[in-house]
Amino acid sequence: MPTYYVASDIGGTFTDTVVIDADGGARPDGRAGRVGRYKSSTVPDNPAQGVLDTLELAAEERGVPLAELLGAVEVFAHGTTIATNAMLEGRTKKVGLIQTRGFGDTLTIMRGFKGIGLDEEEVKRFRTLVKQPAAVPRRLTAEVTERIDYAGRVVCPLDEADVRRALAELRAAGAEVFAVSLLWSFANGAHERRVAEIIAEEVPGASVTLSSEFLPRIGEYERTLTTAVNASLRPVLKTSLDSFESTLSKAGLRADPLLMQSNGGLATFTEVEKRAAATVMSGPVGGVVASQFLGARSGHRNVVTTDMGGTSFDVGLVLDGRPVMSNTTLIGRDELALPSVAVRAIGAGAGSIASVRGGVLQVGPESAGARPGPACYGRGGTLPTVADADLVLGYLNPDNFLGGRLTLDVDKARGAIDEHVAKPTGLTVEQAAEGIKTIVDARMADLVRQVTVEQGYDPTDFAVFAYGGAGPLHAFSYGAELGCPQIVVPITASVHSAFGIGCSDLTMVEELSKPMQTPPGTTDHASALPPAELNATFDELAARARRDLVAAGAAEDSIRYVRSVEIRFRAQIHVLTVPFESDVLTAADVNGMVERFVEVYEGRFGKGAAFLEGGVEITTFRVVATSPVPRADFDTGALGEAAGEPGLRKVFSGGEWRDATVYRAEHLHDGLHIEGLAIVELRDTTVVIGPGQDAEVDGSGDIVIRNR
Incomplete structure (x- = not known):
């Protein structure tokens, strides 16, 4: 019986799926490992249906019933925008937040910079620039009497009667789930655990997220924000994933699905439900992973990844063969303290709506989405989009969209552009369409420059990988403007993120803030940062990650570990991540880590910017544990003899x-x-x-x- 490996990615406009035949027996060409590529319109009210639609195409191509194909799936990996959309659309659960007395205004005060999550034009409008709304309104935040100090010592015992009073207030205010973020909980989580026990007594079955278990790291605001966001997303993600799994199971799927995380690795539905906030970049990071995989095969170790879908344009980097990571995840205007593959996004996709405001042509960030979609889809859309412009300009063949399954309406595209762009600006329809394309291409080139030039990288040192449904059509323009030597359109371009999800491994990230400093003027850093203490901390984190991976079905001897620290100069705020190469650290490894930190710091901020004489501080320890997921050998395709004339x-x-x-x-x-x-x-x-x-x-x- 044939065996299949499946990965899917649900986007805002289209759902993409790859199906890999392990033995090739059910394929017409009999080739094992061939990556079958399938697209279908996303069904917003029932995302699983969009996946089933793509799998119907795969089953039809192989001449087998859908249930038979699903029953033979060995691994099913999935990327989703559930958490992202829930946050952006305000469909999360109401969180009751419990904090240490005197610190209930943490989320209201937030950070001083008002431009987080805004593009350059929005930041310039300083007269209307305001902070984003707090993730949890003040009326849903309660303070309780307790205090633990920086060393984890109990200074003031937890007042349990105060906790019960706070719970009653939060429930009366409408709290549906609970988040607990006490001041020094990462140093000692005993008070948070007791609060969770009291919540279980007072509100049986309530969903609770503890910062000491979910995110035991320094940074009062970031830890509280991320814990609260996770609490608000957990029930939403669980409901959606349960429905998704149930729908696919009824259709014949026997394998337990895996979900893509923001860090570029997979996790079981059970595990990821506890870490819902870690999925907000689930889909986009798949494309970066796929670019790393295919870049290594073709000799491109430095890659700018550009993903233009129906709703957004996402940019990431692969540097020296590895995806560039970020210590935070930006979603909307909130910066979560969770490591992720670094991806920047703007609202510039094929469905981005063009409009004339104050006599100026603008494109995006609003999108026509999957329903009704661009005017040319013929599904009721009346506003002009980038896809309509591409069709009017002649780049798109109206009879070749989605493999001919959707015929594009040129007249409706022309009508939408004429009414909303050409007439208001005094242009012809073609001139207006080219204006739309020029503007969206320039916006995309600007974002790539922000990710490369503004971070100290020269675009001419990188190949551009262009993918997504619309990326290959527009890359010739934004790639040329950047001066990159090569623009690579992979054969997997239309389903690249789904392909990357299929390339990923089971991954678990464990981290712990445990500040350790070297005195000013230190030259032997290992004397102040004892290797034995560092090894003990890493071993503790590795044990936690190993436990969770084994519970997910990983073989213990298959697990690989990457150890790193977040480090900064003393008295500074921002940190850089520096990995260790050795499994057991020696004094030479610790001193080498500090040397590497100085090298990275000066590479980022300029030669001579480092101030080693002031001492350094390790703030957070991190272990990334991975275990390979069974998969077929990939065969992305091989071309035969050409036939016919262009x-x-x-x-x-x-x-x-x-x-x-x-x-x-x-x-x-x-x-x-x-x-x-x-x-x-x-x-x-x-x-x-x-x-x-x-x-x-x-x-x-x-x-x-x-x-x-």
């Missing part, structure tokens, strides 16, 4: 209609050289090679675009 199509480019050479999948072969202006129409995406560019197709079907 055609021509008129494209409006540079203010005039031009001839573009049009290639289809059957025209491609290994080593094919393509001169721009040209269009490559694949079953699931469209690739554009611009004027002044050429491209070459490699044996896997990847298209590499270069500027001449």
Whole structure:
């Protein structure tokens, strides 16, 4: 019986799925490991249905019933926007927050910078610039009498009667779930655990998140915010995941699904429900992981990952073969204290709506979404979008969208652009459409510059990987503007994030804040940061991660550990992450860690910026434990002999209609050289090679675009 490996990613507009045949027996071509690519419209009210729609296509291609295909799935991995959408749309549960007396205003005060989560234009509007609303309103925050000091010593015992009073107030105010974040709980969690016991007595069955268990790290505001957000998301994520799992199980799935986390690893539904906030970047990070995987295969160790879907444009980096990580996760205007693959996003997708405001043409961040979608979808949308502009300009073939399953309406696209953009600006429809495309391409190029140039990286040292449903169509423009030497459109482009989810491993992250300092003027850092103490802390965290991975089904001898610390110069605020290479640290490893920190610091802030004489401070210890998920050997495809001759199509480019050479999948072969202006129409995406560019197709079907 054939065995399948499946990964899916539910986006705002489309649901993407890859199905990998372990033995190839059910494929028409009989090839094992072949990555089948499938897309379907997302069903917002029933996300599992969108996944089933893609799997129906996979089953039909293999000539087997859907239930038979699902019954033979060995591993099912999934990326979701459930937590992200719930936060952005305000569909989370009401949190009752319990804090140490005197510190109940933590979330209201927040950080002083008002521009967190805003783009450059919004930050410039200083007259209307205000802080974001607090994650938990003050009326749902209660203070209790207790105090533990920085060393974990009890200074003031927990007043249990005060806890019961606080609970009664929070319940009366409408609290549905509870978060507990006491001042020094990461140093000693005893008071938080007792509060949880009292909540269980007073409100049986209530969902409770303790900061000392979920996020035992320094940083009063960030820890409290992240704990509260996690508490608000847990019931929402659990309900959605239970429904998702039930729907797929009824359809025939026997394997327990795994979910993608923001850190680039997979976890079981049971484990991830406890860490709901760790899934807010679940989908976008998959594309970065896939780019790392394919980049290693093709020799690209430095990659700018660019994902243009229907709703957003996401950018990440792979540096020296590894995804660049962030110590925080930004969602909306909230910065959560959770490590994640660093991905920046703006509202610039194929569904981004174009409008004229005050005589100025703008694109996004509002999106037409999956329903009704762009005007050209013919589903009731009347506002012009980037997809409508691409169609009017001739880049999109109206009969080739979603493999021909959806015919695009050119007249409706022209009508929407004419009414809402062309007439208000006095332009022709084609000029207005090109204006829409030019603006969205410039916004995307600006974001890439922010991720590269503004972080000290030279874009010419990177290859651009362009993916997502619309990325391959627009990359020729924003990639050329950046001066990157190569723009790579992988054969998996349309389902790249789903493919990356299928490339990921089971992952568990454990961290603990345990501040340790070196005195000013220290040269032998290991004398102030004893290796034995560091090893003991790492061993404790590794044991926790190992316990959870084994519970998820991982073999203990398969688990790999990466140890790192967050470190800063004394009296500074911001930290950098520095990994250790050794499993058991020696004095040489500790001194080498400080040297590496200085190297990274000066690489970020300039030569001579380090002040080692002032001493350093380790704030947080982190262990990332991974265990490989069973998977088939990947075969992303190999091209055969080309058949037929390419055609021509008129494209409006540079203010005039031009001839573009049009290639289809059957025209491609290994080593094919393509001169721009040209269009490559694949079953699931469209690739554009611009004027002044050429491209070459490699044996896997990847298209590499270069500027001449």
